[in-house]
Amino acid sequence: MSHSNLKLGLAFTAVALCLTVFTLTAKAGRDSYEIYLNNKLLLKQTVDQSFSLKSLHLDPSNSNDQLVIHYSQCGVIGKGRSIAVKDEKGRILKEWKFSDAPTGTNASMVISVKELLQLAKDNANGSLRFYYASEERSQGQVLASFS
Numbered sequence: 001m002s003h004s005n006l007k008l009g010l011a012f013t014a015v016a017l018c019l020t021v022f023t024l025t026a027k028a029g030r031d032s033y034e035i036y037l038n039n040k041l042l043l044k045q046t047v048d049q050s051f052s053l054k055s056l057h058l059d060p061s062n063s064n065d066q067l068v069i070h071y072s073q074c075g076v077i078g079k080g081r082s083i084a085v086k087d088e089k090g091r092i093l094k095e096w097k098f099s100d101a102p103t104g105t106n107a108s109m110v111i112s113v114k115e116l117l118q119l120a121k122d123n124a125n126g127s128l129r130f131y132y133a134s135e136e137r138s139q140g141q142v143l144a145s146f147s
Helices: 003-027 113-122
Strands: 031-037 040-047 054-056 066-073 081-086 092-098 109-112 128-133 141-146
Touching (some): 031 141, 040 054, 040 141, 066 113, 066 141, 081 109, 092 113, 109 113
Antiparallel strands (some): 031 040, 031 066, 066 109, 081 092, 081 128
């Protein structure tokens, strides 16, 4: 191989490596989540500077349904995951803990809407919020509100 072909090959490899690193870096560091009512997508959000709190509308007609939450921490499923419902003062009203998911799976966190409706009924004076927490995100992340 000639000297100019070797330089061209090394330059091409360097460019390809940089593009790969920048592409992976752009996706890394972004937590995201999706919330479904059974199989219907209600909310899809990326946790970043433009985060906005969305409100979920649940009513008695949904009492036999399930709320399904998928949370991805930079493309992986966290360990020691939980979903908590807190009132406006930040008090935990109910917390669900979920087992660790095998690598490469889309581990759903499933909550009965009937339980959520009861929490809303018992705390009718204010809005309630869903918080996600894990070993890696111990401070928690607010996901959505409901009333």
